Amino acid sequence: MKTSALRAALALALILPVAAHAHKMWMVPSSTVLSSDDAWVTVDAAISNDLYYPDHFPAQLDQLVITAPDGTVVKPENSATGKYRSTFDLPVPQKGTYRIALVNQGLFANYEMDGQKKRWRGKADEFKTAIPAGAKNVQVSEMASRVETFVTQGSPSTGALKLTNVGMELVPVTHPNDLAVGEPAKFRLVVDGKPAANVKVAAINGATRYRNAQDEMDTTTDKDGNFTITFPSAGMYWVNASAEDTHTSLKEAKQRRLGYTATLEVLPQ
Numbered sequence: 222m223k224t225s226a227l228r229a230a231l232a233l234a235l236i237l238p239v240a241a242h243a244h245k246m247w248m249v250p251s252s253t254v255l256s257s258d259d260a261w262v263t264v265d266a267a268i269s270n271d272l273y274y275p276d277h278f279p280a281q282l283d284q285l286v287i288t289a290p291d292g293t294v295v296k297p298e299n300s301a302t303g304k305y306r307s308t309f310d311l312p313v314p315q316k317g318t319y320r321i322a323l324v325n326q327g328l329f330a331n332y333e334m335d336g337q338k339k340r341w342r343g344k345a346d347e348f349k350t351a352i353p354a355g356a357k358n359v360q361v362s363e364m365a366s367r368v369e370t371f372v373t374q375g376s377p378s379t380g381a382l383k384l385t386n387v388g389m390e391l392v393p394v395t396h397p398n399d400l401a402v403g404e405p406a407k408f409r410l411v412v413d414g415k416p417a418a419n420v421k422v423a424a425i426n427g428a429t430r431y432r433n434a435q436d437e438m439d440t441t442t443d444k445d446g447n448f449t450i451t452f453p454s455a456g457m458y459w460v461n462a463s464a465e466d467t468h469t470s471l472k473e474a475k476q477r478r479l480g481y482t483a484t485l486e487v488l489p490q
Contacts, residue, residue: 267307326388330361391460
């Protein structure tokens with residue numbers, strides 16, 4: 222499969238329900254809580270069958286957005302993409318919480334041209350010139366997904382956690398770097414800044430390579446988008462949600478697929 226087609230397939234996998242696909246996209250930092258002013262973290266990013274074990278395809282870093290505690294956008298250092306994973310380093314000199322996110326938005330199109338099936342992925346403003354005039358059976362959908370994790374130097378803060386009001390986002394009522402075993406963690410899901418009601422949320426502890434079962438925990442958001450997870454054991458958790466609506470930016474797109482994924486570290490009490 223060509224790289225462009227593979228990227229499109231993987232991006233689509235990000236926004237399908239958990240049970241519908243084996244491949245999961247994630248970012249995992251070397252540490253989530255640090256105390257030194259000259260601290261660094263290394264972040265791995267991949268799409269894999271087993272959580273936090275890169276065995277399939279590297280995540281692309283072209284849509285990486287890192288927000289510092291003061292709200293400014295910072296650049297990663299030493300970025301590299303290999304066969305199975307991408308990696309980058311991040312200095313964290315500011316006190317407070319950094320938000321590290323891979324933000325993907327775009328369109329998918331399937332169509333037929335001269336009897337052959339074609340696929341295209343791109344931005345809304347590219348659509349009219351990208352699809353040939355003679356294309357038949359054109360089907361278009363829009364995608365918006367966010368994959369993120371959080372790192373705190375010193376005490377947790379919320380400056381970097383402000384909503385963008387685009388796509389599906391997490392509002393951490395309980396701070397994402399203050400999670401402990403057995404303590405209810407409260408969150409809120411929003412879509413375009415509004416409560417995302419009745420959305421299924423799944424949480425899976427990492428190291429699935431060494432278990433016979435996923436041990437997936439499921440819950441559903443209430444009418445205000447709120448949900449609670451009580452994590453039963455320590456570790457890095459993959460938290461995922463997906464939804465669909467018709468609020469597209471292009472009239473040719475009949476549906477919009479939304480996805481959100483976070484890696485959250487849960488510590489022992």
